[in-house]
Amino acid sequence: MTATAPLAANRPAQPASGQPPAIAIRELSKTYSGGKRALDNVTLDIPRGSVFGLLGPNGAGKSTLINILAGMVKKTSGSAEIWGFDIDRDPRNAKRSIGIVPQEIMFDPFFTPRETLENQAGFYGVPKDQRITEELLRAVRLEDKAEAYARTLSGGMKRRLMVAKAMVHSPPIIVLDEPTAGVDIELRQQLWDYVRSLNAEGVTVVLTTHYLEEAEELCDRIAIINHGKLIADKPTRELVAMGREKTVVVTLGQDVDALPQGRSFEKVEAIGERQIAITFDMDKATAGEVITAVQAGHYDIVDVVTREADLEDVFLKLTRENNADAAA
Ligand SMILES: Nc1ncnc2c1ncn2[C@@H]1O[C@H](COP(=O)(O)OP(=O)(O)OP(=O)(O)O)[C@@H](O)[C@H]1O
Numbered sequence: 001m002t003a004t005a006p007l008a009a010n011r012p013a014q015p016a017s018g019q020p021p022a023i024a025i026r027e028l029s030k031t032y033s034g035g036k037r038a039l040d041n042v043t044l045d046i047p048r049g050s051v052f053g054l055l056g057p058n059g060a061g062k063s064t065l066i067n068i069l070a071g072m073v074k075k076t077s078g079s080a081e082i083w084g085f086d087i088d089r090d091p092r093n094a095k096r097s098i099g100i101v102p103q104e105i106m107f108d109p110f111f112t113p114r115e116t117l118e119n120q121a122g123f124y125g126v127p128k129d130q131r132i133t134e135e136l137l138r139a140v141r142l143e144d145k146a147e148a149y150a151r152t153l154s155g156g157m158k159r160r161l162m163v164a165k166a167m168v169h170s171p172p173i174i175v176l177d178e179p180t181a182g183v184d185i186e187l188r189q190q191l192w193d194y195v196r197s198l199n200a201e202g203v204t205v206v207l208t209t210h211y212l213e214e215a216e217e218l219c220d221r222i223a224i225i226n227h228g229k230l231i232a233d234k235p236t237r238e239l240v241a242m243g244r245e246k247t248v249v250v251t252l253g254q255d256v257d258a259l260p261q262g263r264s265f266e267k268v269e270a271i272g273e274r275q276i277a278i279t280f281d282m283d284k285a286t287a288g289e290v291i292t293a294v295q296a297g298h299y300d301i302v303d304v305v306t307r308e309a310d311l312e313d314v315f316l317k318l319t320r321e322n323n324a325d326a327a328a
Contacts, residue, residue, distance in 0.1 A: 020084040021045040022173050022204040023069065023098075028078035030064050030228075038064040040228040041078070046221075048172075051195070051205045053219035053236070055212065057319060061228040062208040063103065066177050070100045083172055096124065099166030101176045105158045109151030113142050113161050116150055117168055124169035136164040139194060156187040163194065174198060176207040180214065192218060216240065216311040224315060226322045236311070243309025243317065247279045248290050253300035262293030282308075 023046040030039040038061045046052045056062050067073035069080060071091060080087045083097035107116050117133045137143045140160035145153060150161065159179065166174055176195070180188040195218070199205050209215050215222055215236070222239050224232040232239060245266065256270045262278070264285030271277045280290050287306050294301060 019048065020081060022048045022050070022083060023206070024081040025065075026079045028065070028068065028080060029076045030061075030068065030073065031076045038228050039068075039075075042225070042228070042230045044223055044230055044233060046173075046204065046206060048204055049199070049202060050221050051199050051207070051219045053215035053222040054206060054208045054225065055210075055215055055222055055315065056208075056225035060225045062225055063177060064228075065225070066100065066102075066175055066206075066208065069094075069098060069175065070102075071095055096169055097171055097173055099169065099171040099174045101162050101166045101174065101179055103177045105155075105162055107150055107158075107161065107165065109149060111150055112145075112147050113137060113150060113153070113164075114146040116161060117164055120165050121168040126169055132168070132170065136167055139197075140164045141190070156184065159187075160191070163191070167198075172202070173204045173206065176205070178208055178210065180209065180211065188214075212311045212315055222311075224318055226319045227326060229322070231318050231322045239314055240309070240311050243311075243314040244282045245279050245309045245313070246282050246287065247277050247307045248287050249275060249277045249305045249307070250291070250294055250299070250301050251275050251303035253302045260294045260297040260299055262290060264289060264293065 023044075025042055025044040025046075028039055028042045029037070031037045040061075042061075042065065054062050054065070064073055068075045069082060069087065071087065071094075082094040085091075085093040085097060087094045111119065114133060114137065117136055118131065121131045121133065134143070137146050140163055142153075142157060142160060142164070145157060150158065153161065163174075163176070163179070166176075174195075179191060192214070195205055195207070207215075207219070219236050222232070222234065222236050223230060234242075249271065252274045255273050256276055259268045259270065259276065260278070261268070264280050265278050266281055267277075267279040269277050276294075278290055278294070280287075287304075291301065291304060
């Protein structure tokens with residue numbers, strides 16, 4: 001995929017009232033007909049121009065949230081504005097302001113990619129002279145397949161076509177629901193390059209992903225949903241910094257027969273015959289102090305490796321705490 005992003009020819013004019021967030025969600029709840037409360041009072045602003053990650057375990061409510069924004073699921077209560085347009089009062093402009101790439105691959109297998117994009121542009125009422133079909137085909141590297149039947153495309157090509165399809169009306173916001181599930185690494189990288197180029201052009205990007213590393217690398221802000229509730233909403237850097245635990249792994253010149261002790265140690269365990277992992281709180285000690293404490297116990301240290309908590313650790317910690325609160 002090249003790093004070109006489509007022109008913003010057809011974006012709806014922004015409402016007059018200043019600069020609202022790209023998406024503003026207020027006390028949004030959804031209870032499905034069987035009684036399942038999939039979203040519970042979620043209030044969230046997605047800033048303009050951001051790459052925003054919506055994370056959560058399976059069944060947390062991410063797709064429900066996205067489907068409400070897409071107009072495919074009816075909310076039970078609360079409100080949502082997209083680009084300043086209320087999804088109830090101004091559904092047409094709200095829909096025109098967002099492009100959704102759903103989890104499932106959906107298009108008619110008997111249309112070619114070019115026809116698929118043209119049909120979709122027609123559906124959004126984009127005038128013929130303002131269509132960006134060729135540009136999109138190039139951007140998602142499908143120009144050679146423009147005339148092939150969609151059913152003959154590979155899985156990766158189909159997914160790229162889905163992204164192009166979400167962009168035919170040049171929305172200021174694109175939402176990708178688990179875009180890289182089952183997609184190989186090379187293609188994933190190409191997809192992210194394209195997403196980054198869209199963002200560099202000013203498009204707000206919202207993505208749900210199970211790949212925490214990816215979210216950490218791509219997103220400047222992350223919200224975490226668990227059991228339908230918003231449990232975190234922070235700049236990525238702050239969220240990662242919440243994992244204030246650091247681990248020092250020391251390799252010894254002899255087998256471990258007793259574990260070292262230190263006031264700053266939160267956890268000490270032998271992780272091999274000659275290796276010990278010591279976890280400590282970065283607010284209370286430094287790695288140097290931890291190593292000094294080990295040496296004070298006359299351990300013969302031959303190697304030291306340190307590891308900081310990453311988003312995965314924070315995610316697990318937050319969801320665990322939330323689950324424990326819910327069970328209490
Ligand atoms: N149409 C529906 N009817 C009843 N329950 C539903 C429906 N759609 C989703 N749910 C339930 O609502 C909850 C939230 O589902 P949702 O698909 O929004 O989660 P998710 O975070 O997107 O999960 P995943 O990552 O697995 O897609 C789940 O318990 C799910 O089983």
